[in-house]
Every structure is written in C-alpha cells, then in structure tokens.
Amino acid sequence: MSCASRIAAATVALALLSSTSNFISDASAEPGPADLVDALNKAFGKYPHKRAAHPKGLCVSGDFKPTENAPELTKAPQFAKTVPVIGRFSLAGGNPEAPDNDKGNPKGLALRFDLGDGANTDLVMISAPVFVANTPQSFFDLLTAKASGDADKVKAYFAAHPESKNQGTWLKERLVPASYAGVNYWGVHAFTLTNADGKETLAKFKLLPLAGEDGLTDEQAEAKGPDFLAGEFKARLEKARPSSRSWPLSARMAT
Numbered sequence: 022m023s024c025a026s027r028i029a030a031a032t033v034a035l036a037l038l039s040s041t042s043n044f045i046s047d048a049s050a051e052p053g054p055a056d057l058v059d060a061l062n063k064a065f066g067k068y069p070h071k072r073a074a075h076p077k078g079l080c081v082s083g084d085f086k087p088t089e090n091a092p093e094l095t096k097a098p099q100f101a102k103t104v105p106v107i108g109r110f111s112l113a114g115g116n117p118e119a120p121d122n123d124k125g126n127p128k129g130l131a132l133r134f135d136l137g138d139g140a141n142t143d144l145v146m147i148s149a150p151v152f153v154a155n156t157p158q159s160f161f162d163l164l165t166a167k168a169s170g171d172a173d174k175v176k177a178y179f180a181a182h183p184e185s186k187n188q189g190t191w192l193k194e195r196l197v198p199a200s201y202a203g204v205n206y207w208g209v210h211a212f213t214l215t216n217a218d219g220k221e222t223l224a225k226f227k228l229l230p231l232a233g234e235d236g237l238t239d240e241q242a243e244a245k246g247p248d249f250l251a252g253e254f255k256a257r258l259e260k261a262r263p264s265s266r267s268w269p270l271s272a273r274m275a276t
Contacts, residue, residue, distance in 0.1 A: 196236025
C-alpha cells in the first residue's frame with residue numbers, strides 16, 4: 022500500500038465529507054463523498070491513478086511528541102505519549118500538475134497519528150486560516166460553477182457566497198511559500214478537546230515551522246518555476262539535523 026493511500030484524510034475536500042451517503046437522496050440533502058469526488062473530477066479533470074483532490078504532493082513519516090502540559094487540554098492518546106505519524110504535503114485543487122508558485126493555491130498538510138492496535142486519527146491542515154467554502158454544499162456549488170466553464174456562473178457563486186473570497190484574498194496578500202517547511206498550517210476544523218476531568222475546550226490547531234516562515238516575492242516565485250517544492254523539501258531533509266526536522270503544533274482556543 023502506498024503512503025498516499027494510507028492517509029485517508031489527506032485532502033481538505035475529503036475532510037469536509039461528514040455525510041456517509043454516496044448520493045444526494047433529495048434536494049435538501051448535502052452532497053456525499055461520491056458527489057464531491059465527481060464534482061472535483063468535473064472541475065479539474067479525471068486523471069487515471071490520481072486522487073481527486075490534492076493529487077500533487079509528497080509523503081513523509083516521523084514521530085509526534087506532545088508537550089508535558091498537553092494532557093491538561095485533552096485525554097486523546099496522541100497527546101499522552103510519542104506516537105508514529107505519517108504526513109503528506111500537497112497542493113490544493115485537483116490538478117496533478119498544479120504550479121507550486123501559484124500564490125492563490127494553498128498548500129496542504131495531512132497527518133495520520135498511529136495510536137497502535139490498528140487505531141489512528143487524522144488531522145487535516147492548509148496554509149490559510151480559512152477554507153474556501155464553509156459547508157459541503159457550498160463547496161459542491163463552487164466546483165459545479167467552475168466545471169461549467171461559464172465565467173458568469175463563477176461570478177454568481179462568489180456574489181452569493183462572499184465568504185468564499187476570504188481565502189484567496191488572504192493568500193494573495195502574502196508571499197509564495199519557498200518551502201513546504203516554511204509556512205504555517207491551520208487546522209480546517211475546530212475540535213472540542215476534553216481532558217481527564219471532563220473539562221472541554223474548543224480549539225483549532227496550528228502548525229508552526231521552527232525556523233519561521235520562508236516566502237518568495239512574485240519575481241522569485243516566477244523564477245523558481247512550477248515544480249520546486251518537492252525537490253526543495255527532499256534536499257532540506259537530507260541535510261537537516263534531526264532536531265530541525267520538526268514543527269511545534271499549538272492549539273489555539275476557538276471563540
């Protein structure tokens with residue numbers, strides 16, 4: 022089994038699928054997994070042996086070590102001891118040849134924590150504090166508008182969903198990431214953390230590069246070309262000390 026196939030929630034799109042239905046049973050039902058995968062294929066094209074969303078990326082493996090005070094927030098087992106983790110860095114969308122230097126395309130990072138005895142849990146993050154759509158239906162509508170090839174339909178979607186402009190606006194105001202390792206990643210979802218005493222805390226996760234953010238100007242990004250992130254990251258790992266191959270994961274309290 023490939024590394025990519027072992028990460029069940031490696032894409033934002035698939036992480037949004039809360040419904041177990043494989044079809045829309047009535048007009049009021051939200052799109053199910055098959056509906057969104059089909060919409061992604063129509064919007065970006067269907068590529069043999071490629072995933073529908075975030076097809077361009079690379080896998081990594083390592084260990085997750087929680088801080089000593091993590092149990093104060095949650096009794097989740099991955100925050101009680103060091104556990105193995107598989108990760109996948111990726112580009113958003115459904116194009117396996119998406120350009121790395123596209124400022125408006127967020128980078129993704131999915132983590133699968135191995136809890137032992139066949140149990141695991143996933144955390145899906147992107148390089149923006151907001152996602153492009155706030156419901157599965159809204160995301161389905163955006164993909165449908167894009168797939169139509171009709172600029173007026175895309176314009177009408179954003180007119181009806183002004184919140185969907187926030188991600189693109191945020192990304193375009195910032196530098197293009199120079200590395201998968203030089204950008205912040207935000208959890209797509211908020212979680213209710215519960216500690217051993219039953220205290221609950223609503224929080225969102227954020228992954229921070231220890232060396233800080235590393236960005237490129239528009240001119241530098243253009244010079245890098247469309248395919249530099251995977252090579253840069255592999256070279257970084259080869260020459261990095263083990264202590265520098267890590268990021269701190271913080272839980273930001275949601276309000």
